[in-house]
Structure formats: C-alpha cells, structure tokens
Amino acid sequence: MQDSMKGLARFTGLLARAALWVAGTGLVLMTIFIAAQVFWRYILNDSLTWSEPASVMIMGWFIFLGAAVGIREGYHLSFDILLYVLPDRVKSWLHTLSDFAVAAFGGGMIWFGSSLAYKTAGNMVPSLGISGAFDFIPIVGGGVLVVLFSAERVLRRIAGLPTARFGDAPLEE
Template sequence: MQQRMIGIAGLLGLLARGALWVAGIALVAMTALVAAQVFARYVVGAPLTWTEPTSILLMGWFILLGAAVGTREGYHLSFDVLLMVLPQRIVRVLHSVSDLVVAGFGAGMAWFGFELLTRTWTASMPTLGLPGGVAFIPLTLSGVLIVIFSAERLARRAAGLKTARFGDEVTEE
C-alpha cells in the first residue's frame, strides 16, 4: 500500500505544483493589471474599465488555489498547543478528524460553488462580457482539490507515510 500511495502522492504533488503555478501567474497578472490601471487613470487620463473586474477574478484564482495547496501542505489554520502534550496516537486521530472536517468543507465549496456557477452562467459580467459563472470556477475547483488533498492526507497517514510538505520527498514515518 505504501508504494501505491507514494506514486499517487507524486502525482498529487505535481497537481499541487501546477495549482501553485496558476496561482502565482494570476497574482503577477493581477499586480500588472492594477499597475496598468493606475498608469492609465492618473498618467494617461483614460481609465481601463476591464482591469478591476479582471483583477478580482484573478484574485479568486490565487487565493482559492493557494488555500487548496495549503490544505495539502497542512498550512491551514489550526491550534496545535494541545497536540504538543498529547500522546502521538491521539494526535494522529485528531489530525484525521481535522482532515475529515476540512474535506467536508471542501466538498461544500465544490457543491455550492458549482451550484452558483451553473445558476449564474447565463448572466453576463458587464465590462468583460464573460458569463457570470466564470467567477465561481476557482471556488468549485478549489473545493474539489481540497477534498482530494484531504483524502491524500488521510490515506498517507493510514499507510504510515508522513503527510505532505511542499518540496519534501515522500517518506515513511
């Protein structure tokens, strides 16, 4: 089981790295668009109407994809003081409960994000002309990734492997 999990973890590591690349590109693009908007408005005197909504769309991508990868890496919000004094067996159980709760939250993001996506798809974003549902693609995708990455954390723990940290090799505990 460990060898199979190591192979799956490698593939999911590539998926996480790809998500980080998309998030990074979205962050750089958003920064460039905001700079272009400031230049166009205050130097040229002709504001670009499409840069603000585009920047907001890009912000959704880098925040939500970053959150999904943060889930895989175990960087989500947690309170670890109690875990320092508990036996390792109980700590593993609590980590698993945490991963299940996070997976449930991700499932809710995916489910309700997809519902929002489909219900707003026929509306149009005024300045961009894109379907309104485009704004909910990162929410839905991020929810799916959070479920996948939480399941990976549970499977790794069950297989006796360390949970993922970005750039780490997959090793036994």
C-alpha cells in the first residue's frame, strides 16, 4: 500500500504544484489588471470596464486553489491545544476526523458551487461577455482539490506515511 500511496503522493504533489503556479499567475495578473485600471483612470482619465470583474474572478481562483494546497501541506486552520496532552494514537484519530470534516466541507463546496454555477450559467457578465457561472467555477475546482487532498492525508495516515503539519517541511513526493 505504501508504494501505491507514494505514486498518489507524486500525482497530488504535481497537482498541488500546478495549482500553486496557476494561483501565483492569477495573483500577478490581478495585480497587473488593477495597476492598469489605476493608470487608465488617473493618468489617462478613462476606465477599463473589464479590469475589476476580471480581477475578482481571478481572485477566486487563487484563493480557492491556494487554500486547497494549504490543506495538503498542513497549513489550514486547526485547534491543536488538546493534541499536546493526548497519546499519539488518539492524535492520529483526531487528525483523521479533522480530515474527514475538511473533506465534507470540500464536498459542500462542490455541491453548492455547482448549484450556483448552474443557476448563473444563463447570466452574462456584461463587461467580460462571459457566463456568470465563471464566478463560481473556482469554488467547485477548489472543492475537488480539498476533497482529493484530504483523502490523500487520510490514506497516507492509514499507510503509515507522514502527513504534513503546520511548521513541518513540505511533503516529499
């Protein structure tokens, strides 16, 4: 099982790295779009109507992709004070319970994000000329990664492989 888990870890590691590249690129693009809007508005006395909605849409991508990678790498929020006094076996069970709760939240992101995307698919974002569903697709994509990365954490624990925790070095693929 450890060999198959190492293969899964390589795959999810590549997926996490790609998600971080997309998120980082989105952050840079958003910064460029906002800077261009400021230049156009205050220097050229004109306005780019597409820069604000495009920036908000891009922000959704880098927030949800970055959050999912944070879950894989153990940087998500947690309340660990009780874990300092519990035996390792109990800690493992509580971490697994936490991973299931996070996966359930990711499932909610998929379900409700899909519902929102479906309900707004017929609407158009006027300044971009695209479907309103594009505003909610990052929630679905982030939810898929949250579920996948949470499942990986549980499976790693079952296989006896380490999982990342806040402050640890990133997982090796």
